Amino acid sequence: MSEAEQAVLVDVNEGIMTITLNRPKAKNAANKAMADGVAAALDELDSNDEILVAIITGSGGTFCAGMDLKAFVSGELPIVEGRGLLGLTERSPRKPIIAAVEGYALAGGLEVAISCDLIVSADNAQYGIPEAKRGLAAAAGGLMKLPQQIPPRLAMELALTGDPIDAARALECGLINRIVPAGEALQAARELAATISANGPLAVAVSKQVIQESADWSQQEMWQKQQELVMPIFSSADAIEGATAFAEKRKPQWTGK
Structure with a gap:
């Protein structure tokens, strides 16, 4: 199994593709192998008429804690040219994609989530762009997309403080679609995907x-x-x-x- 195949698990069942970010020991921090794996899955999503909807989630009880900073220091970026972080943030697939979020969706993890069409959240989820705390900026869409999806002053607060918000606040401000108990985000996302896949x-x-x-x-x-x-x-x-x-x-x- 290649590094990309290990970093991203892909399953298709009844027209629904589930893309699982699979670096749990690193809280699913994004590296180049993961980016290549997600991009390949999204190519399959849009080219295969049997697949109608995709879900992206994370293993080990967390969604994605952002870019792998150790890989970044060594010169590696988790992007695909022309497609952005994890092959998603700059180019959305033609078909719907749902983020199923447990635990942390921080930095690049949040940017991936808000690049999806819908977000189903566990009640233990945390959302934020803490890049400024590391001398960086949320350049994979956080600074541009967040003010379009939530009140601009809240987006400014998230960007300048780097502090996260919880799932309840995220729902209140319209960042996510629904909240479910911890451990149930993927199942709820599958139910939502099934509703969508029943349509034309x-x-x-x-x-x-x-x-x-x-x-x-x-x-x-x-x-x-x-x-x-x-x-x-x-x-x-x-x-x-x-x-x-x-x-x-x-x-x-x-x-x-």
Whole structure:
């Protein structure tokens, strides 16, 4: 087994891919092998029509404590060119990805979590960008994405103090979607993924795309841009199947076409 395969465990079951960061002795600190492993899994996610949703989580009761500082000192960075930290922070997959967070989601760990579409959190989770405490900055998206996802003054506090917030505060400010008891984040994420995977895959992918991209659209162009993306959905075979299945009171059989 290669170093990347050891650092990242990948499982696919009933259309749901689970990507597990697997360096528990290092609190799943991100190194280059882990970055390569996650990037390969995300490539498989978007290229395999049988996989509908992905979950990223961590082994050993923690999500990810950030970049491996020992590797950093030796000149190694846990990034993939053009894709960012762990091959995710600069380029999101086309299909939905859910973070299942237990324990620490700090520094790069938080940046990976907020690069996912949804976050399911254990009640023992801690979220923060403590880079300033180490003379660094949250350059893998924390400084740019956090002010878009939570109140800017809270994002500023997290960046300048380096202090974390707990799961309850994260839910209160809209950083995460839901809280479950410690040890249950992955199962709750799988239940959420199953709900998503039961929907039309074309509709899910385009809905994600519009929500992500529309933040940069002007008032003058937003309706036209949305129309260009969603109109092919309305003429798809899946749209006809969805309406027919509703009328016939049965589950739709999606083809992704």
